[in-house]
Amino acid sequence: MLATPGSLPSPAVEDLYAFEVKQDGQRATIYLPGDGTLRVRARGGTDITATYPELLPLAEALGGRPAVLDGEIVALDDQGHSDFERLQQRMGLAGSPAKAARMAARMPAHLMLFDVVHLGGRLLTKLPYAERRGLLENLGLAGPAWSTPAAITGHGGEAWETVRDAGLEGLIAKRLTSRYEPGVRSKNWLKIKVHRLADVVIGGWVPGRGRLTGLPGAVLVGERHDGLLHYAGSVGTGWSHAERTRLAALLKVAATGTCPFAKVPPVTGARWVLPRLVGEVRYTSRTRAGRLRHPSWHRLRPDLAPDGPHLT
Incomplete structure (x- = not known):
């Protein structure tokens, strides 16, 4: 669901x-047949049991009572918050159990349980959420690599x-x-x-395709530190067609052959502009490298000077 x-x-x-x-992690369904084994499947049905060996002891947590549980596998940062960037280092290792075990020791995953859909041979999908939640909490599932x-x-x-x-x-x-x-x-x-807001400087753009041919598919944005423009990510959503068309005209006027970022971003087909345009974007969080996560365009900020905006 x-x-x-x-x-x-x-x-x-x-x-x-x-x-x-x-x-912010990987959605997973946990199958506990009650025979001391466990099967973990990703949202698309892929078997990812071998990717997370630290979850295997959960097979004994219900004492032989069969169950199907719903949850999210996360990697926690120093504040105990889920950090998808960390989890990405654990994902995709189902075919390499030895490497998965080494990574589990270095960067342990944690299963956050939030629903139970099958318990003791009984299908629970027709029960209301409040009742399912009560059954889940009564299981007392709290361990070294899982919690409720x-x-x-x-x-x-x-x-x-x-x-x-x-x-x-x-x-x-x-x-x-x-x-x-x-x-x-x-x-x-x-x-x-x-969603958080940030003021950013546009330093480049990538042409769109299909119905966006001739228009920017995304803009490349940055923030200034010590007088240098540092790349903060690519923003490709949030415009109406009219807004995107207007932005295309502004980018054309500001075109330059020189990359304005301190380091050239690893973006194929980028076109550079003079760093004069300031925009406001929405985003959810930042990577450890300072890049915006899930950015979306909000508006141009002609009231702000391009040497001043800083991301927060």
């Missing part, structure tokens, strides 16, 4: 929802402020009466991302 992007439920209806922290993070009923506004102030990715709001709908992107589960 997948969540639909949405906005925070209003105070008038927030008591109809439970709120969970949105984890809290879900809060109501108080959505307070939960939102907490995740925003902590620098987390967002919330999942789940209607208490909702059934589990396998494979469905349901409006009963809402994915609410925290």
